[in-house]
Amino acid sequence: MPVIAMTQEMGSLAKDVSLRLAESLGLAVMRHEAIERVADRAQVSTSLIGRLRDGKAGLVERLTTDKRSVALYTAEELFALADRGNVVLRGWGATCLLRPVPHVVCVRVTRSFKKRVEWLMGHLGTDDVEFAEAELRRSDQAHASRMNDQFGVTWGDPVLYDLVLNTDRLSVESCVEQISLLASRPEFAETPESRAMLADMALEARVRAALKEHPATRDINITINARQGQVALRGIVLDAEERSQTEDVAAAVAGVQSVDNQLRLMTSSRLFASSKQT
Incomplete structure (x- = not known):
């Protein structure tokens, strides 16, 4: 079940490549x-998400939008789609989120x-x-700011990708052929181990x-590790009630079979802020 993660770069023809690739491989x-x-x-509105992604959001929008929530829900959606397999995921940090999974092919189209300027002028009908x-x-x-903020990486670093394609020199059809060939290689064959890894990552995202x-x-900041339905919670919470509530919420998530609650309690309520998201 191929899973192909691609970058999104305005004017690179990545969208054309992704659509043709999806059509070619079903x-x-x-x-x-x-x-x-x-x-x-x-x-939030879909238009606001678009403005945030393209760097067009105003100062008030940037300051008032809970970008962590957007990132969490986006990751959950991406992992869910990847877990089903047979999908092309373009943009949204897919290449960084899914890179640890051995059978996911990570591609940059540039x-x-x-x-790119010529493409945009033609697209907008302007000179x-x-x-x-x-x-x-x-x-x-x-894009560069979001990749650095969310994943601590430099956008465009070739080491992040399995394949980098330059549409100055390659046609869309050639790009599709190269990606298809790489996806069919033994190095990217899905295995029980890689499938389990992706399932674990998807479950962590859901929790x-x-x-x-x-x-x-909603304000708790803890570490979550999933392995075959077993979820371990690690970190610091305010009190026993918060510890219990966190376990209850995690246990109710679909796919969670058991919860190993290793959360520790604050020794002083004055340290409360350190356990919360900023």
Whole structure:
């Protein structure tokens, strides 16, 4: 069940490659419905998410939006789609989130800035070069900032990808052929171990999202490790009630078979803030 994670770079033709790849291999793609679910759970509009991703959100929007919630729900959605298999996931940090899974192919599709400017001008029907260049720089900066903030990586670092394709030199069809060939290689064959790893990561994402959604646990910052339905909780909480509530919320998540509650209690309520998200 191929899982292909791709970058999203405005004007790179990555969208064309992903759609043609999905059609060629009979794969699903991450549709707008998934983004709508993320927006609904984070209680924001899909347009706001788009502005945040493209670096177009205003100062008030950036300061008031709970970006951690958006990131958590996005990760949950991505892991759920990847866990089902037979899918192409473009953007949303998919290459970083899924890179640890051996059978996931991580691809960057890129293009020269000049060609991307030409693409955007044609796409918008404008001859304003400065405007197109500014839009691309804003988009690139937003992507780079988000990748660094969420994953601590440098956007575009070739080491993050299994394959880097330059559409200045390669056609969309050639890109599809190269990705298909790599996905069929033994190195990217799904194994029981890689399948279990992805399932564990998907379960961890579901538990994190559930804790964030519950009023009693939404501010708790703990470590969650899942292995074949067994979930271990590690970290510090305020008191015994918070410890119990966290275990209850985790235990109620679909796929959790048991909870190993290793949460420790604060020795003083004055340290309360250190156990909470900032």
